[in-house]
Amino acid sequence: MVPSNSPFSLTAEEESRAIEDWRAFLRFPSVSADPAHDADCRACAAWLCNHLGRMGLHAEQVETSGKPVVFAERRGRPGAPTVLLYGHYDVQPADPLDQWRTPPFEPDLRDGRLYARGAEDNKGQVLFALTAVESLIRRGALRPTLKVIVEGEEEHGSRGITHFLDTQPERVKADVLLVNDCQAVRTGQPTIVMGLRGVLSLTIRLDGARHDLHSGVHGGLAPNAATALARLLATLHHPDGRVAVEGFYDGVEAPSAEERTLANAVAEDATAYQAAVGVPPVAGEPGFTAAERVGFRPCLDVNGVHGGYGGAGSKTIIPASALAKISARIVAGQEPKAVMDAITRHLERHAPAGLRLALSDRSMPGPALRLRLDSPVAQRARAVLEANGEPVAFLWDGASIPVVARLAQASGAQPLLVGFGLESDCIHAPNESFALEQFRKGHAFVAAFLAGM
Amino acid sequence: MVPSNSPFSLTAEEESRAIEDWRAFLRFPSVSADPAHDADCRACAAWLCNHLGRMGLHAEQVETSGKPVVFAERRGRPGAPTVLLYGHYDVQPADPLDQWRTPPFEPDLRDGRLYARGAEDNKGQVLFALTAVESLIRRGALRPTLKVIVEGEEEHGSRGITHFLDTQPERVKADVLLVNDCQAVRTGQPTIVMGLRGVLSLTIRLDGARHDLHSGVHGGLAPNAATALARLLATLHHPDGRVAVEGFYDGVEAPSAEERTLANAVAEDATAYQAAVGVPPVAGEPGFTAAERVGFRPCLDVNGVHGGYGGAGSKTIIPASALAKISARIVAGQEPKAVMDAITRHLERHAPAGLRLALSDRSMPGPALRLRLDSPVAQRARAVLEANGEPVAFLWDGASIPVVARLAQASGAQPLLVGFGLESDCIHAPNESFALEQFRKGHAFVAAFLAGM
Numbered sequence: 036m037v038p039s040n041s042p043f044s045l046t047a048e049e050e051s052r053a054i055e056d057w058r059a060f061l062r063f064p065s066v067s068a069d070p071a072h073d074a075d076c077r078a079c080a081a082w083l084c085n086h087l088g089r090m091g092l093h094a095e096q097v098e099t100s101g102k103p104v105v106f107a108e109r110r111g112r113p114g115a116p117t118v119l120l121y122g123h124y125d126v127q128p129a130d131p132l133d134q135w136r137t138p139p140f141e142p143d144l145r146d147g148r149l150y151a152r153g154a155e156d157n158k159g160q161v162l163f164a165l166t167a168v169e170s171l172i173r174r175g176a177l178r179p180t181l182k183v184i185v186e187g188e189e190e191h192g193s194r195g196i197t198h199f200l201d202t203q204p205e206r207v208k209a210d211v212l213l214v215n216d217c218q219a220v221r222t223g224q225p226t227i228v229m230g231l232r233g234v235l236s237l238t239i240r241l242d243g244a245r246h247d248l249h250s251g252v253h254g255g256l257a258p259n260a261a262t263a264l265a266r267l268l269a270t271l272h273h274p275d276g277r278v279a280v281e282g283f284y285d286g287v288e289a290p291s292a293e294e295r296t297l298a299n300a301v302a303e304d305a306t307a308y309q310a311a312v313g314v315p316p317v318a319g320e321p322g323f324t325a326a327e328r329v330g331f332r333p334c335l336d337v338n339g340v341h342g343g344y345g346g347a348g349s350k351t352i353i354p355a356s357a358l359a360k361i362s363a364r365i366v367a368g369q370e371p372k373a374v375m376d377a378i379t380r381h382l383e384r385h386a387p388a389g390l391r392l393a394l395s396d397r398s399m400p401g402p403a404l405r406l407r408l409d410s411p412v413a414q415r416a417r418a419v420l421e422a423n424g425e426p427v428a429f430l431w432d433g434a435s436i437p438v439v440a441r442l443a444q445a446s447g448a449q450p451l452l453v454g455f456g457l458e459s460d461c462i463h464a465p466n467e468s469f470a471l472e473q474f475r476k477g478h479a480f481v482a483a484f485l486a487g488m
Numbered sequence: 489m490v491p492s493n494s495p496f497s498l499t500a501e502e503e504s505r506a507i508e509d510w511r512a513f514l515r516f517p518s519v520s521a522d523p524a525h526d527a528d529c530r531a532c533a534a535w536l537c538n539h540l541g542r543m544g545l546h547a548e549q550v551e552t553s554g555k556p557v558v559f560a561e562r563r564g565r566p567g568a569p570t571v572l573l574y575g576h577y578d579v580q581p582a583d584p585l586d587q588w589r590t591p592p593f594e595p596d597l598r599d600g601r602l603y604a605r606g607a608e609d610n611k612g613q614v615l616f617a618l619t620a621v622e623s624l625i626r627r628g629a630l631r632p633t634l635k636v637i638v639e640g641e642e643e644h645g646s647r648g649i650t651h652f653l654d655t656q657p658e659r660v661k662a663d664v665l666l667v668n669d670c671q672a673v674r675t676g677q678p679t680i681v682m683g684l685r686g687v688l689s690l691t692i693r694l695d696g697a698r699h700d701l702h703s704g705v706h707g708g709l710a711p712n713a714a715t716a717l718a719r720l721l722a723t724l725h726h727p728d729g730r731v732a733v734e735g736f737y738d739g740v741e742a743p744s745a746e747e748r749t750l751a752n753a754v755a756e757d758a759t760a761y762q763a764a765v766g767v768p769p770v771a772g773e774p775g776f777t778a779a780e781r782v783g784f785r786p787c788l789d790v791n792g793v794h795g796g797y798g799g800a801g802s803k804t805i806i807p808a809s810a811l812a813k814i815s816a817r818i819v820a821g822q823e824p825k826a827v828m829d830a831i832t833r834h835l836e837r838h839a840p841a842g843l844r845l846a847l848s849d850r851s852m853p854g855p856a857l858r859l860r861l862d863s864p865v866a867q868r869a870r871a872v873l874e875a876n877g878e879p880v881a882f883l884w885d886g887a888s889i890p891v892v893a894r895l896a897q898a899s900g901a902q903p904l905l906v907g908f909g910l911e912s913d914c915i916h917a918p919n920e921s922f923a924l925e926q927f928r929k930g931h932a933f934v935a936a937f938l939a940g941m
Contacts, residue, residue, distance in 0.1 A: 339796030434704030
C-alpha cells in the first residue's frame with residue numbers, strides 16, 4: 036500500500052474538506068428504485084456537477100431516457116493518455132429504517148467510520164477518487180486527460196447510462212477505465228478485480244388445462260404443469276452438478292496456471308463459508324475448487340419456481356400452469372446470445388407432452404469481463420498498491436457489473452477494478468459505513484496511479 | 489330406470505310438497521368453510537332435524553368437535569335389514585357472487601331446474617332420498633330399519649362426523665350404506681359407483697442458506713433450494729409416467745376382466761377430454777387405458793411448488809428455501825400408511841446434499857373403496873335401475889370421498905353409491921342447479937330399492 040507519508044496522502048486540511056463534501060453528497064436520498072426520490076436523484080446529480088465544476092472540470096448533467104448521467108472532462112497534456120473514471124450517485128433503499136442507529140441520510144462520523152446509506156457504495160468510493168483528482172490538479176500533477184462518468188441507476192438497471200453509451204459512445208473514448216465500485220477480498224488486502232461474470236436470465240412458463248384440476252378426477256390423465264416443470268428444470272444439470280445444456284460450456288476460456296494459483300490463494304475455506312452463509316459450498320462442477328467455480332466457471336441457477344397451491348395444509352389439485360425464473364452466470368469466451376440460444380434449444384427439446392412451453396423476459400445485460408494479469412494497467416496498479424510491501428490480492432469475482440463490460444466496449448479502454456470496500460461496510464444493509472482508513476487508502480491509490488501516467 | 493308410472497313415482501302432490509321442502513333447505517347459507525356462517529349451519533341442521541321428526545323418525549342434532557351431525561332412526565319390521573343413508577347439509581361457498589343469474593340462496597325454479605347453491609350437492613340428493621322414505625312410510629311400505637346420518641362438514645374436512653364415528657360407532661351399525669353424493673357418467677345413464685380412490689398428502693420443504701443469496705457471488709457454490717427441489721420432485725416418476733417410489737404399487741389389486749370391460753365401456757375419448765379440459769389425457773402409466781388409469785391405478789401429483797422469486801422480470805438469487813405439496817391417489821389393496829412410508833423413505837433417500845429436508849402436513853383421510861360387482865346390494869340396485877330397460881353404467885371413480893370408507897368400516901355395511909348428479913349441474917360453481925327429472929329419478933330409485941328390502 037502507499038505509505039502514509041507518501042506525497043499522495045491526504046493532508047489534514049484536504050481530509051477535513053473531503054469529509055465535508057462526502058457528508059454533503061450523502062445527504063441526498065438518491066434512491067433510484069423509488070420514484071418518490073426522483074427529485075432527490077436530480078438534486079444529487081446537480082450537486083455533483085457543481086462539485087466537478089469547482090474542481091476545474093467541464094461538467095454536464097446529461098439527460099437520458101432514465102435518470103441524468105453526470106459527465107465531466109478535463110483536457111490533459113498533449114500526448115498524455117485518457118483515463119475514464121466510473122461510479123454511481125444512486126443508492127439502495129434504506130429500509131428497514133428502524134435498524135439504523137443513526138438516520139441513513141444524516142451522515143454520522145464515529146469510531147473512524149462515516150455511517151450513512153451510500154457511505155461506501157458508491158458515494159464514498161467516488162469521492163476518494165475525485166479528492167485524489169483534486170489534489171493532483173492543485174499540485175499541477177495531473178497529466179492525463181480525465182473523463183468522469185457517474186450514473187444514477189446502477190442499483191436499478193443502468194438504463195440512463197446505457198442510453199448515453201448507445202447514443203454518444205465517442206464521448207467516453209479512453210485508454211484506461213478506472214472503476215471504484217468493488218470490494219477487497221475478505222482478508223482486507225489491497226485487491227485488483229481481474230474478472231467479473233456476465234449474466235443472463237429468462238422466464239419459463241408451462242400452461243396446460245384451462246384451470247387447476249381436481250387431482251382425483253384427473254390424476255393419471257391430465258399432465259401436471261408443476262410436476263412437468265420440476266422435471267424440465269431437473270434436466271438442466273447432470274447429477275454431479277455439471278450443466279447438462281448442450282453447448283453451454285462452448286468457448287469457456289480456461290484460466291492460466293498463474294490465474295488459478297492467485298484465485299485459490301484468497302479463497303475462503305468451506306468451514307468459514309458454511310459459518311457465514313449457512314450452507315456448505317457444495318454446488319457447481321466437480322474437479323474445480325470453490326474459487327475456480329466462482330471465478331472461472333459458468334453456472335445456471337433456478338431463481339424461483341411457482342405453480343399451484345402453496346398455502347396451509349393441502350389442496351389436491353393438478354396445477355394448470357407453473358413458472359420458473361432461471362439465470363446463468365457466464366465467463367470469458369462465452370457469447371451471451373449463444374448461451375441463451377443453447378438454453379432455449381434445450382428447453383424446447385425437453386418440452387413436456389401435452390403442455391405449452393413459453394419463454395419470456397429474456398435479458399442479457401452483459402458478457403463477462405476477464406482482464407490480463409500481464410496488462411500494463413494491471414501491472415502498474417499492482418506496483419502502486421504494493422508500494423508499502425503488502426501483497427496485492429487478485430480476485431476473479433463471480434458477480435456481474437454489466438455496465439463495466441459495456442463501458443469497456445464503448446470506451447475502448449483497458450478496465451481497472453480496484454476495490455477498497457470491505458464486508459464490514461454492510462453495503463445494501465442497515466448501518467452502512469466506510470472507514471476513513473479505507474477512504475485514505477483509496478485516495479492515495481488513485482492519486483499515485485494517475486500521477487504515474 | 490323405474491318407469492314413470494311405477495308405484496314409486498312421485499305424485500303431483502308429493503312433488504309440490506317436496507319442492508317446497510327443498511327450497512326451505514336451500515335457503516340456509518350453510519357454508520361450512522366460512523366461520524361467519526356457523527349460525528346458518530346450525531339453523532340448517534335444526535331445520536333438517538325437525539323435518540326428519542315430522543317424517544316419523546327419531547331425530548337428533550348431535551354435537552361434535554365440529555359442526556353438528558344430524559342423526560335419525562326408525563325401527564323397521566323384526567328381522568328386516570338396516571339401511572344407513574348418508575348425505576351432507578353443508579355447501580361450498582357461493583362466490584363469485586356476480587356470476588349468479590339469481591341469488592345463490594334464493595332458490596329459483598326455471599326450465600325444469602331448481603337453481604341454488606346446494607341444489608344438487610348435496611341438499612337435492614338428500615331430499616329426494618328423504619322424500620322416497622316419506623312416501624314409503626305413508627304407504628306402510630318401509631320394512632327395513634332406517635338410519636340417516638347427514639353431516640355438516642363434507643366440504644370442509646368432515647371433522648364432526650369423524651368425531652361421531654370415533655365416539656359412537658355402534659349407532660351407525662347397518663347392513664347397507666346408501667350414499668347419494670355422486671354423479672352419473674357423462675352420458676347420463678343410471679350409474680352405480682363401484683370404486684373410489686383413497687387420498688393422502690404431505691408438504692416437502694428444503695431449507696438452505698440463512699437468506700436468499702446473490703447468484704453471482706454464490707452461483708456454483710451454494711446449493712440452490714429451488715433447483716434441488718425440482719430435482720427431488722423429478723425423482724418421483726419414471727420418464728414414462730410410472731411412479732418411481734419403491735414399494736408405491738405394493739398391494740394394488742388388479743381389476744377383473746369384467747370390471748375392466750365395464751370401466752372402459754363408459755370412458756370418454758381423448759378428443760372429447762381435450763375439448764373439455766384443455767389438455768390431452770397423456771399423464772399416468774403406459775399400458776392402461778384412461779378409464780383404467782383413473783379407476784384402478786394409483787397416481788402421485790405435485791399440487792404446488794414454490795420457492796424464490798416469481799414476480800416481474802428477473803431477480804438473480806439463489807433461493808434459500810422451497811416447498812412443494814404432493815398428494816397420492818391410492819386404490820384397493822393399498823394401505824395409506826404404507827404408501828406414506830414409501831414416499832417418505834424415497835424423499836429421505838434422495839434428499840439433496842447441503843440442504844435440510846423437512847416433511848410435514850402428512851394427511852391420510854382414507855383408503856380406497858372398491859365394491860364387488862357380484863354383491864347382492866350392487867345386483868339389486870342394478871335390477872332396480874334397469875327396470876325400464878336402460879342399461880346401468882358402472883363407474884370406478886378416481887376421486888375420493890374419504891368419509892364413505894370410514895362409514896363403511898364403522899357401520900359394517902355394504903356401501904351402495906348411486907349418482908343422479910350430472911356435469912351440467914355445475915356443482916361447486918356459480919348457477920348450480922338440479923333437474924326435476926333427475927330428482928324424480930333419484931326418488932323413484934330410492935323408493936324402489938328400499939321397498940324391495
